[in-house]
Amino acid sequence: MDATILPVIETALLQVSADKGLATARDRLEVMSPQCGFGELGTCCRICYMGPCRIDPFGNGPKTGVCGLTPDAMVARNLLRDTVGGTASHVGHARHVLLTLRDTLKGKAPYQIKGVSKVMSLAKTFDVPTEGREVNDICRDLVNIALEDFGRQDDEQPNNWLSKRAPVAEQALWSKLGLMYSNPHNEIETAMHASSMGNDADPLSLMMRVLKMSLIDGWTGLALCVDLQDILFGVPEIAVTEAAVGVLEENSVNIAAHGHNPVLSEKILEWAEKLEGEALAAGSDGINVVGVCCTGNELSMRHGVKLAAHNSQTELILATGAVDAMVVDIQCIWPQLAQVAKCFDTAFITTDAMVRIPDARHIPFEPHHADESAREIVQTAIEAFRRRRGKPVDIPQLKSTAVAGLSVEAIIDLLSRLDAEDPLKPVLDQVANGNIFGFVGVVGCSSIKFRDNAMTEEMVKHLLRQNVLVLTTGCTAHICAQDGLMTSEATYRYCGEGLRSVLEILGEAAGLGGPLPPVWHMGACVDNSRIVDLMVVLAERLGVKVGQLPAVGSAPELVQEKAVSIGGSFLAMGVSCHIAPAPKVLGGPMVTKLLTEDLQDLLGAVVRVELQPKAAADWMVAHIGEKRAALGI
Amino acid sequence: MDATILPVIETALLQVSADKGLATARDRLEVMSPQCGFGELGTCCRICYMGPCRIDPFGNGPKTGVCGLTPDAMVARNLLRDTVGGTASHVGHARHVLLTLRDTLKGKAPYQIKGVSKVMSLAKTFDVPTEGREVNDICRDLVNIALEDFGRQDDEQPNNWLSKRAPVAEQALWSKLGLMYSNPHNEIETAMHASSMGNDADPLSLMMRVLKMSLIDGWTGLALCVDLQDILFGVPEIAVTEAAVGVLEENSVNIAAHGHNPVLSEKILEWAEKLEGEALAAGSDGINVVGVCCTGNELSMRHGVKLAAHNSQTELILATGAVDAMVVDIQCIWPQLAQVAKCFDTAFITTDAMVRIPDARHIPFEPHHADESAREIVQTAIEAFRRRRGKPVDIPQLKSTAVAGLSVEAIIDLLSRLDAEDPLKPVLDQVANGNIFGFVGVVGCSSIKFRDNAMTEEMVKHLLRQNVLVLTTGCTAHICAQDGLMTSEATYRYCGEGLRSVLEILGEAAGLGGPLPPVWHMGACVDNSRIVDLMVVLAERLGVKVGQLPAVGSAPELVQEKAVSIGGSFLAMGVSCHIAPAPKVLGGPMVTKLLTEDLQDLLGAVVRVELQPKAAADWMVAHIGEKRAALGI
Ligand code: SF4
Ligand code: SF4
Ligand code: FES
Ligand code: FES
Ligand SMILES: [Fe+2]
Numbered sequence A, B: 001m002d003a004t005i006l007p008v009i010e011t012a013l014l015q016v017s018a019d020k021g022l023a024t025a026r027d028r029l030e031v032m033s034p035q036c037g038f039g040e041l042g043t044c045c046r047i048c049y050m051g052p053c054r055i056d057p058f059g060n061g062p063k064t065g066v067c068g069l070t071p072d073a074m075v076a077r078n079l080l081r082d083t084v085g086g087t088a089s090h091v092g093h094a095r096h097v098l099l100t101l102r103d104t105l106k107g108k109a110p111y112q113i114k115g116v117s118k119v120m121s122l123a124k125t126f127d128v129p130t131e132g133r134e135v136n137d138i139c140r141d142l143v144n145i146a147l148e149d150f151g152r153q154d155d156e157q158p159n160n161w162l163s164k165r166a167p168v169a170e171q172a173l174w175s176k177l178g179l180m181y182s183n184p185h186n187e188i189e190t191a192m193h194a195s196s197m198g199n200d201a202d203p204l205s206l207m208m209r210v211l212k213m214s215l216i217d218g219w220t221g222l223a224l225c226v227d228l229q230d231i232l233f234g235v236p237e238i239a240v241t242e243a244a245v246g247v248l249e250e251n252s253v254n255i256a257a258h259g260h261n262p263v264l265s266e267k268i269l270e271w272a273e274k275l276e277g278e279a280l281a282a283g284s285d286g287i288n289v290v291g292v293c294c295t296g297n298e299l300s301m302r303h304g305v306k307l308a309a310h311n312s313q314t315e316l317i318l319a320t321g322a323v324d325a326m327v328v329d330i331q332c333i334w335p336q337l338a339q340v341a342k343c344f345d346t347a348f349i350t351t352d353a354m355v356r357i358p359d360a361r362h363i364p365f366e367p368h369h370a371d372e373s374a375r376e377i378v379q380t381a382i383e384a385f386r387r388r389r390g391k392p393v394d395i396p397q398l399k400s401t402a403v404a405g406l407s408v409e410a411i412i413d414l415l416s417r418l419d420a421e422d423p424l425k426p427v428l429d430q431v432a433n434g435n436i437f438g439f440v441g442v443v444g445c446s447s448i449k450f451r452d453n454a455m456t457e458e459m460v461k462h463l464l465r466q467n468v469l470v471l472t473t474g475c476t477a478h479i480c481a482q483d484g485l486m487t488s489e490a491t492y493r494y495c496g497e498g499l500r501s502v503l504e505i506l507g508e509a510a511g512l513g514g515p516l517p518p519v520w521h522m523g524a525c526v527d528n529s530r531i532v533d534l535m536v537v538l539a540e541r542l543g544v545k546v547g548q549l550p551a552v553g554s555a556p557e558l559v560q561e562k563a564v565s566i567g568g569s570f571l572a573m574g575v576s577c578h579i580a581p582a583p584k585v586l587g588g589p590m591v592t593k594l595l596t597e598d599l600q601d602l603l604g605a606v607v608r609v610e611l612q613p614k615a616a617a618d619w620m621v622a623h624i625g626e627k628r629a630a631l632g633i
């Protein structure tokens, strides 16, 4: 077992909460422990009122549910509902962005088309004519293609975003396995239906539904969402930022933007700039918008906004007393935040109709009236600063610089400085010669169950030492950024020789004045589609399938249903995944074997559970080694 | 407490299973007991991997989930997912029927428009011109109106089936409460999103989502489904049938049709008639199609097919050894059935892609190739009979006659024989003078947790004695039919004097040669919309809201998620509901109070939990009394 390492930032933050006498999630987890084993193993079913049924996987007590459901079917059905929760979340986010874009084009929402290059590249993907047409007209066609996916009631017709955006070789396999989908909403409905009592009871059938649902997450929930966000807000470019609680400023109006949807946070940023004068007049040094969770990632990717906290630090940064307003939209918002905010002058502001939290202040925000609401939110923060001004705050002075904004476009732009004709060649050469041993996409949440072990950053360091390039998104990106892993120094400090040499060349090409960092910040959790897109272009350039690349996914501190469905979307691409903690399926031996072994034959990918950073990294390196061997490199 | 009454049919059936050494759900429940209290009270959350979180509502241990979620939000969120499961099931069923009708009109599915009268009445509802038009053209317009509801991405536009079919007064209230919906699929997605970790955490907001989801169940899941089923298969007319296991015939090819969707069972019935010759040639007396669960209700309503078993008897009738084939489509199919069937020559046949069950024989059935599949299924049954022929069977000789087919149209047709001008007047007069004290819609499942207490039939008898007319659907209809409550004798035996006198008049008008039964079989669980429609016409005739009628809903043996959302749809109509067992919300005091008290102010309806038949009936009678008093009658 690896040594326990309590990250310095968590240590400092926990001390702040402790000083104020605030209980934290760690305390709540402690009183909750031991947690229910039936729930953890997946063998608890509450889907009908003959239950709750729980099955001891060690063979004591009942062998099936009252209806006869087997433990394997039970865990698969529960997993299916988890993936529906995750996929519905991303699809909802994507649909919100789609409708915002539609309304923007109608002149009904105060946004602009900032990502003209994205409009053009998508037009090519979707065979939309561009010759002599206005950008808005092209864009309208794209919107209609996306809308069509939600309206179609003919399941024989493939989903547009899946069939045109995803690689063809994989589609052939998905088609064979019955995983292709048409209308994401039909599938969400069907999955909830199939998992209701007395429907699908076959673990294999249910697991194929899990994969199908995950595919929907990957291509509608993520890819569609990111494509349209890039159209509205621009394609991210490389930018330098800072990360960790130290980005809060005692005498600024600190606005922490938390959640996932840039439709809100872009407007907050805009109005923070517009109202800078009011903030100065209130006696502050100005407005300091900082990013939390995936909203933070979105803002840092497009504007270099500083990153204040990942998800499991959200309650902790409020304890500094320095956050004037925390404004949230959707997903990963702990209800506890409203309670902590109450102890300070912090305005905890919910904005989305779907996210109501007791004791929060609700300022409705929707695209049509985005400016009015954003103005009110920023003014609310300034007001809160007025009340806070002069009171003591407790901001641990810890932060790191971090390079962000590595969209696929930014990466290719960078690489084309080395080889304008064939920009991927330099990378592929380095992969072939082993300087880049492989790629790991480290994604997902930050979990209090693993933070005390510094799971993510320690695992990443083990990977870097073995010349594995790390691509990251979501809260794991925050963790890496806070730990200094997105700096040139990290390249010197942690990388194996081969990887370092590559990053030095790339850093020079980028004009960074040092090597490129070894951990690439590719965005929010929806931006996992960027990681997939990068793999797709590499695979296509090599003439292999994505699953053949020396690449693995890892969700080392999984918390959310969304992370489950994202993991499934990686598997569907043929990319094996490390995960911690164990998914809630261990009570089903067939499902466990399917995920950890038999999926290899179906999809060419497996799931591996490793709870310790070194063991996780070692497995991934070994797995990458096998892929390399199969490629003959 | 009421005395324990083990119904004679269950007793006989359990004996058959015991004789064969088969364990039943009762045995499985016994080893499962005591069941998990956290699950029963609703205070278990497994929505993220910081959990499972469980909260002892008696104040020991943690007070919130690790994320800070309160017990009230936890139970409300769980309840919301239950209603999504229920609503998605019904919406999926409705959409399947809609697509079958669409394809029938295209000549791609071998069905016909049998319910021309329904086409005409719906055309009126939806302002579809009929003058000089073909039925199919009118019908196509209706299909497009329904399809539009699933494609629309403009939530400002109301749902067609809700806004045109539901009563106007109620719509005004729903609108005020934010319960109106546009696209059911958008709402299912949003509800799954809102209930994922870190979104809606406000119990009141979540409970409004529960009601909105239930409204979707009521008007899209149920009303749309039933309307279109009536178009395809005809509007039910009064028919006499028989009920209980004794309808199985030793020397016939017994085909038990189980599930919910007449798109399958209508074809099975058709092919059973067509293949009668083959069955005779196999040495049988012919083919005996019997109905189980809601498929049984559908077939008995439209064809007088005999009812063999309600849901909790499904495994028990297989133990007779006399079922040659049990063919199932969707919903309420216990996986255990395949295991019991294996002990006999029974062909247990799944047909729907969404319902795969280990050890079942799967014969894919979909509308385009309905005839081929139905033929194969019936032939499979004949084959099974060949193997069974001559082997001993064990069919308890118990059955009762039962009147079924009381659609709203059939009821009004009957009443118009008393008053052709104003058919509802005779009933309303009898309500006014107290001969009919009120109405109770007894709906939902049969639960092994309540069967030993004969909960449904005992409760119904208490109601009848107090002159309450009982309308029933689903498995509670089977229970009542089996217990002889759908006979003229029951009117004599159980009804109070007033109710009896009314039923005598009606029976005479119907030419039944005796009084109308006091329990009206109105169909399958989707046909709860028929109960609502009946209440709507009564309320409209009286010039009051549905919620003002002396009417209550009851789900005395609730099992399914579907029953939860149906219950919610009654509440949304202002109709109070009795329910047993307690919904899984008791761990949330605010939600419990909302449902049992505060909902009165919002919707004019409350939920009442009573576990004993007499107490349940007494509460309902008292509640109806209050409604009567308010109406001044
Ligand atoms: S669906 Fe089956 S396993 Fe689940 S609670 Fe009901 S009886 Fe138990
Ligand atoms: S969502 Fe909250 S209450 Fe539910 S399991 Fe996660 S931490 Fe626990
Ligand atoms: S108590 Fe809920 S999963 Fe065990
Ligand atoms: S073990 Fe308690 S609800 Fe699952
Ligand atoms: Fe995220």
Ligand SMILES: [Fe+2]
Pocket: B260, B293, B294, B332, B474, B475, B524, B525, B526
């Ligand atoms: Fe039913």
